[in-house]
Amino acid sequence: MEASICPIDAQFSGQISTLLSPPPLPQVQEYFEALVAERQCSGLRVKPDSEHGKGVYSEVDFQEGDLVLKDQMLVGAQHSSNKIDCLVCSFCFRFIGSIELQIGRKLYLEVLGVSAVDECGSSNEMRCSSSSGKTRLPQDTIQSLMNGSLRLPCSENFPLPSVVPCVGGCEEAYYCSKTCAEADWDSFHSLLCTGHGSLSPNTEALLKFMKHANETNDIFILAAKVISFTILRYRKLKAANVEQQEKRYTSKPCNSCIFPLLLEAWKPVSMGFKRRWWDCIALPEDVDSCDEAEFRMQIKDLAFESLQLLKEAIYDEECAQLFSLDIYGHIIGMFELNNLDLVVASPVEDYFLYIDDLPPSQKKEAEKITKPFLDALGEDYSISCQGTAFFPLQSCMNHSCIPNAKAFKREEDRDGQATIVALRPILKEEEITISYIDEDLPYEERQELLADYGFRCKCPRCTEEGP
Ligand SMILES: C[S@@+](CC[C@H](N)C(=O)[O-])C[C@H]1O[C@@H](n2cnc3c(N)ncnc32)[C@H](O)[C@@H]1O
DSSP states (O other): OOOOOOHHHHHTHHHHHHHHSOOOHHHHHHHHHHHHHHHTOTTEEEEEETTTEEEEEESSOBOTTOEEEEEOOSEEEEOGGGGGTOOBOTTTOOBOSOHHHHHHHHHHHHHHTOOOOOTTSOOHHHHHHHSTTOOOOOHHHHHHHHTTSSOOTTGGGSOOOOOEEOTTOOSSOEESSHHHHHHHIIIIIHHHOOSTTOOOSOHHHHHHHHHHHHHSOTHHHHHHHHHHHHHHHHHHHHHHHHHHHHHTTOOOOOHHHHHHHHHHHHHHHHTSOOOOHHHHSOOOTTSOGGGHHHHHHHHHHHHHHHHHHHHHHHOOGGGGGGGOHHHHHHHHHHHHHHOOEEEEOOHHHHHHHHHHTSOHHHHHHHHHHHHHHHHHHOTTTTOOEEEEEEOTTGGGOEEOSSOSEEEOOOTTOOSSOEEEEESSOBOTTOEEEEOSSOTTSOHHHHHHHHHTTTOOOOSHHHHHHOO
């Protein structure tokens, strides 16, 4: 089979290789210094390191349990299959609505038999049938939970922000506040919205792109967000540039001024560690090594198929380079190699735990109402919000099998930001490391998993335990 060839790659080969080459060191340092200042985590510095590319170093002493970093994502998305389980803000990923809405919506969608096809192609029906022992509730009970006419006992102790709909009217994206709705619109969503207010020139094509992503791999939605983010940033930079030139009574931006603006718009993405998706994706266990080349070609073809659908939906001639297969492959590879999970704990779990902890007489009364809902929800009553995101600072942290820090959500961390906490005292100037894998695994298994990230670990523990 002939692998896909993208004409844009040939047409803009020089500019594409500029977009994909690592930015110059002073620019990298300046970018991360600004980011550290913005995050108000002055105890950190991103520095190049001779062995592992760049890494994050401590500028102060941290004690065990100290917060090292709260990192705001550059881009993130909830898994398509997870959208049935929880309703979260499409920008900050906080749970929204109410405990009643969270429970009612999940039950409603399950009764409707909504089938979110996940990445591996298995449908939600399987998930439903595997969680046997669930009881069904009458439709009108579920409706009254969703519309707010039925209140659950003590739910006022778990208030959630009201649901703000998308300004473009797509009924796909919802928010915890007008601020998040506007930020998402400005940064990503205006081009990817399928509603009447969308800036996409072809929302039909956008729907086809989304369907393809939901049926194959929802990582494409994240890649589309990166492209949309860059186009929207480019347009803002261009508008500011035009305004400045008008003030100086000079001519409009010429073609040769356009690429530097695109390069500037791409800068936050250029800082991420990346390789092409089809080159770096781990070979699945059920694919024989002699079929590896064929497998990688299929992955490339799948990416090309997705890119063509996206191109139909949001193509911008001035940003044509972003629709190159090489760029698309590198964007997806960035998510593959950084493996940064987006997780937000469900308040529904806290709610049922609270009911369980009530004094016996109160608990008995409350459970008369709550138990049928808990039974209807079954074992997976409190699934967390799950997705993938790119956190610019966390993704500069190198791996160690004896890490001194860990990504860990505390009680108060209720949105999609990454939280890094010190696992032991960290001295000033020490490198801050996290573990990319379960570090309790034996040596060989650790090395096998780390091979998917493209390296063999030579941390002090591996040096001691290795051959
Ligand atoms: C999330 S990035 C970490 C930041 C990266 N060093 C950079 O320059 O952007 C992951 C990549 O860093 C490198 N890396 C991280 N930890 C490493 C380690 N312990 N030994 C060798 N390479 C490592 C690998 O190339 C890995 O794919």
